[in-house]
Amino acid sequence: VFGKDINLILVLSNLSSDRKSVRVDMSASTILYTRRAVTEILKAATSVELGPKQGKHIRVKIPYTHYGKYLTTDKRIQVTALCEVMRTHGLKLLVEKTIILEDTNIIIKLPRRVVVNKAVTLEISYANPLPEPVSRCVLLVTLMNQQVKINLARLAPRERSKIYFEFTPRRAGPLQLQVDFSCDKFSHVKGFVTIAVAPA
Numbered sequence: 001v002f003g004k005d006i007n008l009i010l011v012l013s014n015l016s017s018d019r020k021s022v023r024v025d026m027s028a029s030t031i032l033y034t035r036r037a038v039t040e041i042l043k044a045a046t047s048v049e050l051g052p053k054q055g056k057h058i059r060v061k062i063p064y065t066h067y068g069k070y071l072t073t074d075k076r077i078q079v080t081a082l083c084e085v086m087r088t089h090g091l092k093l094l095v096e097k098t099i100i101l102e103d104t105n106i107i108i109k110l111p112r113r114v115v116v117n118k119a120v121t122l123e124i125s126y127a128n129p130l131p132e133p134v135s136r137c138v139l140l141v142t143l144m145n146q147q148v149k150i151n152l153a154r155l156a157p158r159e160r161s162k163i164y165f166e167f168t169p170r171r172a173g174p175l176q177l178q179v180d181f182s183c184d185k186f187s188h189v190k191g192f193v194t195i196a197v198a199p200a
Contacts, residue, residue: 002071002075002101002102002129002186003064003068003128003129003130003131003158004064004129005061005062005063005064006061006062006067006077006099006101007059007060007061008059008060008061008062008079008097009057009058009059009060010024010026010057010058010060010081010095011055011056011057012024012048012050012055012056012057012058012083013050013054013055014050014051014052014053014054014055015053016052016053017052017053018052019049019050019051019052020049020050020085020086021047021048021049021050021085021086021087022047022048022049022050022083022084022085022086023045023046023047023083023084023086024045024046024047024048024058024081024082024083024084025044025045025081025082025084026042026043026044026045026046026060026079026080026081026082027040027042027043027044027079027080028040028041028042028062028067028077028078028079028080029041029077029078030067030070030071030072030076030077030078031072031074031076031077031078031098032072032074032076033074033076035078035098037078038070038072039070041062041066041067041070041077042060042062042066042079044060046058060079062077062079064130064131068130068185069185071101071186073187073188074100075100075101076098076099076100076101077098077099077101078096078097078098078099079096079097079098079099080094080095080096080097081094081095081096082094083095105126105127105128105129105181105189105191106124106125106126106179106181106189106190106191107124107125107126107191108122108123108124108125108177108179108191108193109122109123109124109125110122110193110195113198114169114175114195114196114197114198115169115197115198115199115200116169116170116171116172116197116198116199116200117168117169117170117200118168118169118200119166119167119168120166120167120168120169120195121164121165121166122164122165122166122167122177123162123163123164123165124139124141124162124163124164124165124179124191125160125161125162126139126152126160126161126162126163126179126181126189127155127158127159127160127161128155128156128157128158128159128160128183129158130157130158130185130186131157131158132157132185133154133155133156133157134154134155134183134184134185134186135154135183135184136154136183136184137151137152137153137154137155137181137182137183138150138151138152138181138182138183139152139163139179139180139181140179140180140181140182141165141177141178141179142177142178142179142180143167143175143176143177143178144167144169144170144175148165150163155183169195169197171197172197172198172199172200173196173197174194174195174196174197175194175195175196175197176192176193176194176195177192177193177194177195178190178191178192179191179192
């Protein structure tokens, strides 16, 4: 989840009946959705001895403080591990994983029944998932082809807050509501909901 430390485990298994010595070079970078690297956030190397038929786990931790300010709006991190078996004339294995960090920031609560030409109040809850305060918070609400920009107070670390948003639907049928939350430390955290508007 965005704002939390990332914990990964690399599992190495020796399927042969000989001892193996493996060198592991690990790296991680923030990337765009096109997989183009933006900033390297981790570089580490270690060596592992594996007995016959033995497996070992290598734990990797990427703290939020290492990746937070380098993350793009795509919120993607590419982790690679190049594993080289020593004394085997350069036998190598490359392991790659793309991590897409999830947002759990926006929660939209609707009344049980929404009816044409009757005022409706929605509860929009938003949060700061980071271990540091955020300011210049803005909520952009898009509904019925109109956008409303709401400036919000700063949020303390891990704080959740909410606002109430009132509108009156003018026709029956499905209505799409989009919420976009941005601040000085991250941007474009989105929430969507489809509202079923009943006839009067």
